[in-house]
Amino acid sequence: MTSAFQKIEEANAEAVDRMLSGDPVLVDVVPAAQAIPNLRDRMILHAGPMIEWEHMCGPMRGAITGIAVFEGWAADLAEAERMSAAGAFDFWPNHDFDAVGPMTGMTTAGQFVMVVENRAFGNRAYCTVNEGLGKVMRFGGNDAEVRSRLAWLRDEFAPAMGRALRLSNGIALKPLVARGLTMGDEMHQRNAAGTGLVLRALAPALAATARNSGTLSRALSFIAGNDQFFLNIAMAMGKAIMDPVRGIEASSVVTAMTRNGTDFGIRVSGTGDAWFTAPVEMPEGLYFPGYTEDDANPDMGDSTIVETIGLGGFAMAAAPAVAGFVGAGAASEAVEFTRRMGEISCASNPEWTIPILDYVGVPTGIDVRLVVETGLAPTINTGIAHKNPGIGQVGAGVVRAPLACFEQALRALAARLGVS
């Protein structure tokens, strides 16, 4: 008779195999309503697990009112706020609609989403285009400048990027990430290399398909001017890789980690689509000039899907320069983060390796058992939003996933398997 331990080990081997055999390709940029047919009018997808208006944090509320005005559902932010409180909008997690979004993570029918197809499994995942840095909607920005950038993305940039991707038959993301790891990126708080590699892959096709030189020049400038452009691609890639790993009976591998600015939630393969949540923690980090930790909102966003696949805080060794940016200590200590995350992971990824570690692969397949046994919480590299609506990013830091999520998940898995 197979022991519970053996069952879990076999299930986790299957989970890791599915993760490593994923073949994510950035294939298109399309209207969100086309990619996600169930995304109806007045529906707002947000980051993190399910949450109602009354429990949302400041920047999440800021983004919701902003996107409602952008979509034409409210005349101004004040009306959008009244309508939100009155239940005029349906709020749902991105994760329930094959999507992810950074920070507040607004996904609505009138925006465009990038499409990553996992060609090994046939599933697709979606994420909006990264808006750039500073006062942007993902950090709770919502004024006319923020909304007009979203309009430009919808009306000019996203269709141009979609045409270029269709001409080029997509961009294979596994080799691109492998390369980025040799160029100092960890794909969460540092995407300078990934952004450049996407520009290199896309620029010729953008040139060949652009409607005019103004559109083209603006599109190239936008990508070139935003070091975090690749983040949203990495996130859609993470979702595309992890979705086929869901629902493997007895597997203790984490399939999603996410936060809505109020709660942190995880999903585990063997417990299906249940969320295990706990109050989200505050990042520890460094603040932009003029801001302090008093301004900070608790941690937020679906971007932790990047750590779920072994990047971000798990790949810190690849990105010594990011250690300083997120206030995680000396650059030479970055390797320790990756070594620690190896202790809570089932495997290492032979295709995503880190030169300075003599090509050891990134830690892959977070095992809730190992997290609970060691007490080592997944380390996440994150941006920090201002706690009030309408302001934007104020810093960057490191945050730990709350251990309570993993303890709950392990108890639920044990109950399913009939062990204690």
Added chain:
Amino acid sequence: MTSAFQKIEEANAEAVDRMLSGDPVLVDVVPAAQAIPNLRDRMILHAGPMIEWEHMCGPMRGAITGIAVFEGWAADLAEAERMSAAGAFDFWPNHDFDAVGPMTGMTTAGQFVMVVENRAFGNRAYCTVNEGLGKVMRFGGNDAEVRSRLAWLRDEFAPAMGRALRLSNGIALKPLVARGLTMGDEMHQRNAAGTGLVLRALAPALAATARNSGTLSRALSFIAGNDQFFLNIAMAMGKAIMDPVRGIEASSVVTAMTRNGTDFGIRVSGTGDAWFTAPVEMPEGLYFPGYTEDDANPDMGDSTIVETIGLGGFAMAAAPAVAGFVGAGAASEAVEFTRRMGEISCASNPEWTIPILDYVGVPTGIDVRLVVETGLAPTINTGIAHKNPGIGQVGAGVVRAPLACFEQALRALAARLGVS
């Protein structure tokens, strides 16, 4: 009375100050004859110190015959070879004409050169556009395919790049290199990041100035498809930085290192424009499939100007991934190369730092005294050419500068200073 030791120390402080205060900016791409008015018809500038036809190695001869056909001075390679042997061409080192060139380093009037201006000193340096990898003229390739690529560079690419640079007011190279060092480049055998950063800086202006979408798409593809595109820019930058350091009385700082495939030569600030030469060594490295060390030509090219300014083999710690490519051992040992080169250098560069060394700067200002005292020769990351004309690159490796050059230079400097 000032001792010779004090004189040298003060002179070297001045030399390092000039190196660190250099402000190299890539400003233009222009016909070589315009940039270098003394570059006349039937004149061929080559890499390394002065050399005559009868002493040239195979790939150098291959490139010379190829460029003679390209320039229309000979009907075919055989005629070019006869003309070369008969003294029909004037051969001069690039270094004597404000220029540098990788490997064989062909510079002739009918090509275009990139222009790097050192804005702190007003001098300019020139280098042709990098042709790409494999069978190319810098590695001795000379057939119709090689020459037609040079024609395309001259007729389409270089003018387009020049227009874009003029529109964008140039690209400041110091911050670009600083960034590249955090992205895994050492700027000699690995220029993946530098190439991407140049593309990011240049793409919008290329789009705004391109004559048509075909030209633009080809230009973007060419840059995006050649990881070594930045090498020639780094070389012109190195020349632009080092030329103002020449001729400081009593300085023992190396101002140029270069090789012509037969001899290795160095110049030292306090001994002016004299070359100190010795037979060049063979690189130790790794070969492309189908080639072995029996196919290898001895070391060649002006690209060692990159090591002269503290990059390449001196910055190996920034580029652990290159250690494997050049066969220099484990990636984790890359830091040792940089530490050793620190032992023969006067200073470290506070603006070009290496994250994994907790932001210690690259070794700067090679002191011939320290080279001779320690017996540590400068380590150079290099490409390896086939020893026969017309074939091209066969590998990459590491080579040491011959100690004899440094010993001669030190004796000459001592003689000038009246010490033994």
